[in-house]
Amino acid sequence: MYSTDLRTDTEKKAQAVTASEDAALWEAFQKRIDAGDIIEAKDAMPEKYRATLVRQISQHAHSEIVGMLPEGNWVTRAPSLKRKLILLAKIQDEAGHGLYLYSAAETLGRSRDDMVADLLSGKAKFSTIFTYPTPTWADIGTVGWLVDGAAIVNQIPLCRCSYGPYARAMVRVCKEESFHQRQGYEIVTTMARGAPEQKAMAQESLNRMWWPSLMMFGPSDAASLHSSQNMKWNIKRHSNDVLRQRFIDATVPQAEILGLTIPDPDLVWNKEREAYDFGEINWDEFWAVLKDGGQCGKSRLRARRAAHDNGTWVREAAGAYAKKHKTRVGKAA
Amino acid sequence: MSDKNWFLYEVFIRSKNGLSHKHAGSVHASDTETALLSARDLYTRRGEAASLWIIKSSDIIASDPKDDSELFDPSDDKIYRHPTFYSVPNGVKNM
């Protein structure tokens, strides 16, 4: 992925003018998309396409960074050294993925500083799943299994999305995330096959995490604001409901193997559709969490703000030092 | 809020000797040394690198896609630059 908006100021101005509402540009652009062209950082694009991508990629980045916190809740208390190492590595990957995505979004001309400011002020959103608490160790298992599982279903199609820097970031993210779901499932497996209290803990966590995981795919297609235009632009390749169904169909058998019960009395295999029918998602909860931050949304933001504020003097010091010293790389690459 | 003292650096990785460096992404840093270490921490967590290059993003000059036709199209029809343009008598091998 390129990480910079490589346009010069003149090029930016010229594109902003023509890109505002130029019907010819829109048409030419749509033709490129329809032909399967990949759009690169410096290419002309409708401002709305640019804005949509900035919003989507930066929200994705915010979710990775905020997503470190519910798992970070268990780093110091992980039950074994091996689990501690795996968990640290996984959370670190999430920081990395946040940075890859900020890089990709920066190619569109918005700075990481500004995007982070939007997160910290509460203006930008992050995935609702990370507002849910992780009170037990089993949650570290279900977060990996369900949340990363859902994320993979969402992200794999994005590897082929129309915007090159985003697609390349997603390729890297997906490659690295392949271990995340497995480690989560391994935790749940160990508990489901362990002592009765461990299995009970795993089931209790599944009960809490199942529905919020389904909400990760966003509102149903009927209520989805951005879906159709995004699919036309090939930023999104499948609808929310299609991806949600894919996730459910993949996950239910994984629960069955472990003898765990999906907390949905309406869940049943539909022979004709060759897919699971499932119960009604509580969309009131989804919208409430999105708006109010649910149980932990506020504390997640507070933690991110504290980290950022505690970094201000560090960034200033490093900047001041660099000005004084104009350091070059000491050792050759 | 904005930290004007920190810059964007582009990161290039040689995954092993014998290959050229390939663009990997970027990092934010106050200077080249911290940029190099951050690039190491961010982009080589899985042993991806044999060598790293760092360059300040603002130092990159990129061609304008508007100029694509004048820059790149003229070379499209120089087919005589490619070996397949030439016929070689049957029986001649390894040329």
Added chain:
Amino acid sequence: MAIHIPNKPETAYIVRLADNALILGQRLSEMCGHAPEMELDIALTNFALDLIGQANLLYEHALNLETLASNVDEFALTRSLDDYHNCLLVAQPNVDFAHIIVRQYFFSTFQKTQYEALLGSNDKTLAAIAEKSLKEIAYQIRLAHGWMLRLGDGTEESRARMVDALDCLWRYTGELFEKDSTLSALIKSGASADFTLEYKNWQSEMMKTFSQAGDLQAPDILQMLSGGHDGQHDENLGHILKGMQYMQLKYPGLQW
């Protein structure tokens, strides 16, 4: 099974090395998701991964030398407070990034000296662990040294925070180079060289760095503090153990 205390000085020493690495790794892991900048979050987590990885190898080795517990986790995560033998420095809190960097710089530069003394050890496994760890330590020193300079010679605020960090942490550096009976036994048996002879060199290396870092000074303190090697800890370790041992103590004997 019950936890056993090492009989041999070699095992006791390896446990000491492991405890140092584990407790500092544990401290650093508290910063995961909370570091002052995202790039630094990744860097500090790398340190934690390196250190806890080292601890794991060292505990495994100690358990091979003597029957101390049924597995590494039981030994690493269920001992009583005074059976941990880490130095006091590694348990000091993450007050701010200056404290984190100074603690790291002191420890990593000391650890380099200590591990280099193991390269010629007659315990080949220990020598191999030291050799592997030294690569990680070299990187930690490079990064920590870079930030010593940046924070010391950065802004007025960063320098003030560095002065405070040195003032708080310098007093724990004497313990690092103490030659107690355990270390003496190892030196005698050929398991370790005598790195305490390097104390003066280490101190002058620190002074050199301080002077490059905005002309910082070692604080004028009356007494170096120690006791960690003998299991006499200050208030910090108990709180660290409370989190670290939570699952093992609440659910004894279970696998996770």
